[in-house]
Amino acid sequence: MRPIPRSSRFANGGVSFWFRENGLPERRAPLPGDGDYDVCVVGAGYTGLWTAYYLKKDQPDLRVCVVEREFAGFGASGRNGGWLSAEFSGSQEDYARSHGKAAMVALQRALMNTVDEVVTVARAEDIDADVVKGGVRLIASNAAQRERLETHIDYLQEWGYWPDDIHMVDLDHAPPVSVHGAVAAGYSPHAARVHPAKLVTGLARVVEALGVEIFEDTAVTEIRPREGADRPTVVTEHGTVRADHVVRATEGFTSTLRGQRRRWRPMYSSMIVTEPIAPELWERIGWEGRELLRDSAHSYVYAQRTADDRIAIGGRGVPHRFGGSEDKEGATQPQAIAELWRSLTGMFPDVADVPVEHAWSGVLGVPRDWSPTVNLDTGSGLGWAGGYSSSGVSTSNLAGRTLRDLILGRSTDLTRLPWVGHEVRGWEPEPLRWVGTQVVRGLYRTADRRESRTEGNGHTSRFAGLATRMPGN
The missing domain is CATH 3.30.9.10 (D-Amino Acid Oxidase, subunit A, domain 2)
Known part of the structure; x- marks a missing residue:
C-alpha cells in the first residue's frame, strides 16, 4: 500500500472534521441549579433533540429541558458518516417473532418515510445541512x-x-x-x-427557539426512577432535575451512567x-x-x-x-x-x-442482539431509545416521534411498531466482551481476504459463517 499523503493541515480527533469545518459551537450555560420540568431529556444528540422538537411542536406548553455533558452534537450525531438512510441494523426475524411479519414490514416502511421526514423538516426549519x-x-x-x-x-x-x-x-x-x-x-x-454537524447544530437552534432549555457542560451521574410520590430525577454535578418523564438519549455513552454499564456496548x-x-x-x-x-x-x-x-x-x-x-x-x-x-x-x-x-x-x-429499541416505562417515568448500531441518523428521528407519542399517551401506528418495548439482556463482562469482539473481527477480516483472492468460487467464506454464529456478533 502506498503511504498516505497527509495535508499540512492533517488533524486527528478534535471531535470531527464536520465540526472543524462548521466551527465548534459556542457553549450554552450549564444547569443553574435544581429544576422542575414536564420532560427532561438526557443527551443533546439527534435522539434527544428530535424528541424535544416533536414534543414542543405538538404541545407548546410543555416544559422541556435537555441536559448535555458536553455540547449539542458532541457524540455520534456530530461524528457520523452523514448517511441518512432507511437501512435497519436489527434482526427482522426477532421482531417478527414477537409482533408478526406485517409489523416488521411496517417498521421498514416507516424508516423509508423517515428519510423524507428529515429532509422535509430540515427544509421547513431552514436547516442548511448540505442535504x-x-x-x-x-x-x-x-x-x-x-x-x-x-x-x-x-x-x-x-x-x-x-x-x-x-x-x-x-x-x-x-x-x-x-x-x-x-x-x-x-x-x-x-x-x-447530510452534513452531520450542520444538521445537529441547526436542530439544536430550532429546538431552543421553540422554548426548550438546553443545558450544556452538565454531566449526569444518575437517572432515578419514580418512587412512590417522588417523580423521576436526573442527578447532575450542578443540581437535580425533577420531571414527569425522563428520557435517556445517551446512545454510546449509556455505559457511563450508574447501573447501565453492560446495557449497550x-x-x-x-x-x-x-x-x-x-x-x-x-x-x-x-x-x-x-x-x-x-x-x-x-x-x-x-x-x-x-x-x-x-x-x-x-x-x-x-x-x-x-x-x-x-x-x-x-x-x-x-x-x-x-x-x-x-x-x-x-x-x-x-x-x-x-x-x-x-x-x-x-x-x-450496540445492544447484544444489535437491534435498536424505543421504550417508555409508565411506572418509573423513564423512557429511552438507542442501540441504532449503524443507522442512527434516520432511526433517531423515528425514535423521537415515537417517544413523543408514548409520552403524550397516544396509541398510534408508531407506538405499535415492533421495536417499541423491545428488551435484550446485557453484554458479558470484560474481558469476555473484548475477547469476543476481537475474535469476530478477526474472522470477518480473514473472510474478506480469502474472498478477494478466490477465483471462480464465488461463495461466502466459511470464516464469516463462524463469525456470524458467535453470540453478539
Missing part, C-alpha cells in the same frame, strides 16, 4: 460479494422493500461511479447525504476525509448524483461525496476498546486510518495522491 437525496449504491468487488449482495437484496424484498425500493443495477447503464474492480451493484433511492467507528478533489479527477470518478456508497465486504466501509468535493469514508477500524474506555477527543488509531485509506484507494485509485486532511472516530451504543 442531497441521491439514494445509496451498494458495491460488490468479487464473486462472493456479488452473491451475497444479490441474496441480501432478495431478502430485503421479503421484509418491506419492494423492487422499486432496492434492486440490482446494470453497471453499464447506471449513472457512472467509477469504483475500481466493481463486478455488481445494487441501488436504493431511500437515502440522502460502546463500539467505535472511524473516519477519514480527503482534501477537496480536483475537477479532472471527478471527471474520471463520476459520482455526479452524490449518492451514498457502501461496499459489500464483511468489514464494510461507507462513503459520501461532500458538498465541497471531498470523499469522506468510514468503517469499524478498531471497534471495541477494552472496558469500553472513552476517547473524548475523537482521535482514531493509525491502524484504522491505514485500513480506511486502503479501502478508499482500492475503490478509487485515482485519489492515491490526494492528501488526507482529517481523521476522527465516534462511539455507538
Whole structure:
C-alpha cells in the first residue's frame, strides 16, 4: 500500500472534521441549579433533540429541558458518516417473532418515510445541512460479494422493500461511479447525504427557539426512577432535575451512567476525509448524483461525496476498546486510518495522491442482539431509545416521534411498531466482551481476504459463517 499523503493541515480527533469545518459551537450555560420540568431529556444528540422538537411542536406548553455533558452534537450525531438512510441494523426475524411479519414490514416502511421526514423538516426549519437525496449504491468487488449482495437484496424484498425500493443495477447503464474492480451493484433511492454537524447544530437552534432549555457542560451521574410520590430525577454535578418523564438519549455513552454499564456496548467507528478533489479527477470518478456508497465486504466501509468535493469514508477500524474506555477527543488509531485509506484507494485509485486532511472516530451504543429499541416505562417515568448500531441518523428521528407519542399517551401506528418495548439482556463482562469482539473481527477480516483472492468460487467464506454464529456478533 502506498503511504498516505497527509495535508499540512492533517488533524486527528478534535471531535470531527464536520465540526472543524462548521466551527465548534459556542457553549450554552450549564444547569443553574435544581429544576422542575414536564420532560427532561438526557443527551443533546439527534435522539434527544428530535424528541424535544416533536414534543414542543405538538404541545407548546410543555416544559422541556435537555441536559448535555458536553455540547449539542458532541457524540455520534456530530461524528457520523452523514448517511441518512432507511437501512435497519436489527434482526427482522426477532421482531417478527414477537409482533408478526406485517409489523416488521411496517417498521421498514416507516424508516423509508423517515428519510423524507428529515429532509422535509430540515427544509421547513431552514436547516442548511448540505442535504442531497441521491439514494445509496451498494458495491460488490468479487464473486462472493456479488452473491451475497444479490441474496441480501432478495431478502430485503421479503421484509418491506419492494423492487422499486432496492434492486440490482446494470453497471453499464447506471449513472457512472467509477469504483475500481466493481463486478455488481445494487441501488436504493431511500437515502440522502447530510452534513452531520450542520444538521445537529441547526436542530439544536430550532429546538431552543421553540422554548426548550438546553443545558450544556452538565454531566449526569444518575437517572432515578419514580418512587412512590417522588417523580423521576436526573442527578447532575450542578443540581437535580425533577420531571414527569425522563428520557435517556445517551446512545454510546449509556455505559457511563450508574447501573447501565453492560446495557449497550460502546463500539467505535472511524473516519477519514480527503482534501477537496480536483475537477479532472471527478471527471474520471463520476459520482455526479452524490449518492451514498457502501461496499459489500464483511468489514464494510461507507462513503459520501461532500458538498465541497471531498470523499469522506468510514468503517469499524478498531471497534471495541477494552472496558469500553472513552476517547473524548475523537482521535482514531493509525491502524484504522491505514485500513480506511486502503479501502478508499482500492475503490478509487485515482485519489492515491490526494492528501488526507482529517481523521476522527465516534462511539455507538450496540445492544447484544444489535437491534435498536424505543421504550417508555409508565411506572418509573423513564423512557429511552438507542442501540441504532449503524443507522442512527434516520432511526433517531423515528425514535423521537415515537417517544413523543408514548409520552403524550397516544396509541398510534408508531407506538405499535415492533421495536417499541423491545428488551435484550446485557453484554458479558470484560474481558469476555473484548475477547469476543476481537475474535469476530478477526474472522470477518480473514473472510474478506480469502474472498478477494478466490477465483471462480464465488461463495461466502466459511470464516464469516463462524463469525456470524458467535453470540453478539
